[in-house]
Amino acid sequence: MDVIVRPTPVLEGEIGALSSKNYTTRYLLVAALSEGTSTIYHPAHSEDSDAIRRCIRDLGAELTEDEEKIVIKGFGRRPKDIKELNVGNAGAVLRFLMAVASLCPEVTFVNTYPDSLGKRPHDDLIDALGQLGVEVEHNEGRLPITIRGGKPKGGRITVSGAVSSQYLSALLFLTPLLEEDSEIIVLNDLKSKVVVGQTLEVLEQAGIIVHAADDYMSFKVPGGQSYEAKSYTVQGDYPGSAAVLAAAAVTKSDVKIHRLAEHSRQGERAIIDVLRMMEAPLTHENGTVHVQGNGRLKAVEFDGDAATDAVLAMVAAAVFAEGTSRFYNVENLRYKECDRITDYLAELSRAGAKVEERRDEIIVHGTPEGVAGGVTINAHFDHRVIMALTVVGLRAAEPLLIKDAHHVAKSYPQYFDHLRALGADVEWVK
Numbered sequence: 001m002d003v004i005v006r007p008t009p010v011l012e013g014e015i016g017a018l019s020s021k022n023y024t025t026r027y028l029l030v031a032a033l034s035e036g037t038s039t040i041y042h043p044a045h046s047e048d049s050d051a052i053r054r055c056i057r058d059l060g061a062e063l064t065e066d067e068e069k070i071v072i073k074g075f076g077r078r079p080k081d082i083k084e085l086n087v088g089n090a091g092a093v094l095r096f097l098m099a100v101a102s103l104c105p106e107v108t109f110v111n112t113y114p115d116s117l118g119k120r121p122h123d124d125l126i127d128a129l130g131q132l133g134v135e136v137e138h139n140e141g142r143l144p145i146t147i148r149g150g151k152p153k154g155g156r157i158t159v160s161g162a163v164s165s166q167y168l169s170a171l172l173f174l175t176p177l178l179e180e181d182s183e184i185i186v187l188n189d190l191k192s193k194v195v196v197g198q199t200l201e202v203l204e205q206a207g208i209i210v211h212a213a214d215d216y217m218s219f220k221v222p223g224g225q226s227y228e229a230k231s232y233t234v235q236g237d238y239p240g241s242a243a244v245l246a247a248a249a250v251t252k253s254d255v256k257i258h259r260l261a262e263h264s265r266q267g268e269r270a271i272i273d274v275l276r277m278m279e280a281p282l283t284h285e286n287g288t289v290h291v292q293g294n295g296r297l298k299a300v301e302f303d304g305d306a307a308t309d310a311v312l313a314m315v316a317a318a319v320f321a322e323g324t325s326r327f328y329n330v331e332n333l334r335y336k337e338c339d340r341i342t343d344y345l346a347e348l349s350r351a352g353a354k355v356e357e358r359r360d361e362i363i364v365h366g367t368p369e370g371v372a373g374g375v376t377i378n379a380h381f382d383h384r385v386i387m388a389l390t391v392v393g394l395r396a397a398e399p400l401l402i403k404d405a406h407h408v409a410k411s412y413p414q415y416f417d418h419l420r421a422l423g424a425d426v427e428w429v430k
């Protein structure tokens with residue numbers, strides 16, 4: 001399915017934020033790793049959340065769902081002996097479950113998105129699992145991947161954090177269940193460090209003890225722990241909402257998004273600070289962000305690693321700012337659903353934006369007068385590319401046709417409905 005995005009000068013109205021993708025993944029995982037019955041209120045509904053539901057069910061968890069919650073009876077440290085798992089296109093789900101699968105005799109993760117997740121590297125996690133005594137068969141660090149585990153040992157584990165924080169999070173979820181104590185040492189660098197804070201927060205809520213160094217570069221994890229069964233409530237999602245907020249900032253708008261907690265550990269809440277630095281008129285009170293955009297924005301410089309999943313939306317806003325913006329420390333955007341530097345900038349350029357790439361930076365020469373549009377956009381299987389190009393399309397002179405825009409459902413299936421509710425001229429076409 002494709003989407004046509006037509007120029008839309010004004011956005012008005014109120015929406016409730018979608019539920020957080022990262023917290024939904026984590027709560028479903030810790031509920032599955034507990035032996036009791038947990039309840040998760042307001043889980044996200046998306047392809048990635050379907051993927052983890054499907055996989056934990058395959059691994060032996062029992063799930064009952066209604067409108068507002070999922071009740072989960074977990075499998076604890078004894079997942080079912082299954083042969084195959086399909087995580088769809090969900091990177092975090094794959095990495096976390098690769099660690100969990102090391103409690104099983106033999107599981108193969110299949111490759112259903114060869115042009116997206118199928119291209120992403122997992123070598124650093126494969127290497128760390130090897131140190132636990134787990135045998136991993138793989139296709140040059142990529143899917144399909146077979147994990148032969150059974151009884152992983154703890155001890156001293158090193159893992160590189162230079163490509164993704166998900167490898168470290170995966171080890172943090174697994175090691176409390178091992179018999180031995182573990183010490184995890186992060187090598188090189190740790191990208192998306194803030195997301196590790198979400199992992200630690202959820203582990204603590206699940207009754208797990210982890211001793212983390214302040215810089216998150218080393219961890220002591222006592223073995224022989226059990227996940228407690230709990231009730232969890234999923235907060236609103238900043239990465240997805242960042243795109244709607246960017247849309248409000250580039251138009252004349254009066255838009256409110258509810259359910260965005262001021263004190264969240266989601267790094268992507270930096271969208272609020274970045275839009276403020278760009279001089280977009282907005283307030284954030286009692287969980288509601290209120291943008292009263294006038295379409296006028298100033299350029300910004302920002303360390304994108306602090307808000308990795310909101311950078312594309314920030315860049316889309318910067319396309320219409322006065323001056324040159326720079327988003328630095330973003331090399332790991334290259335290892336996401338597509339190469340979010342080269343591929344994304346190619347589509348922005350096609351739409352008429354003036355952008356430049358460096359190995360680890362995105363430079364945007366703002367064009368407050370707007371961009372030409374009138375072209376077809378390749379979505380590169382990437383929900384965040386789709387959302388960000390939609391923002392650009394709202395202020396293009398001619399409509400954008402976004403091919404295969406249905407991939408937005410990876411994290412935010414209701415994105416176009418939400419935009420339409422705010423008055424955006426967006427339409428699904430076959």
Ligand SMILES: O=C(O)C1=C[C@@H](OP(=O)(O)O)[C@@H](O)[C@H](O)C1
Binds near residue numbers: 022025166191192332
């Ligand atoms: O741990 C997680 O749930 C995530 C970590 C981040 O990935 P990286 O650590 O690879 O940057 C983020 O981009 C992704 O959407 C979700």
Ligand SMILES: C=C(OP(=O)(O)O)C(=O)O
Binds near residue numbers: 089309384411
């Ligand atoms: C990169 C993302 O997800 P994942 O790594 O979980 O596929 C994302 O949601 O933008």
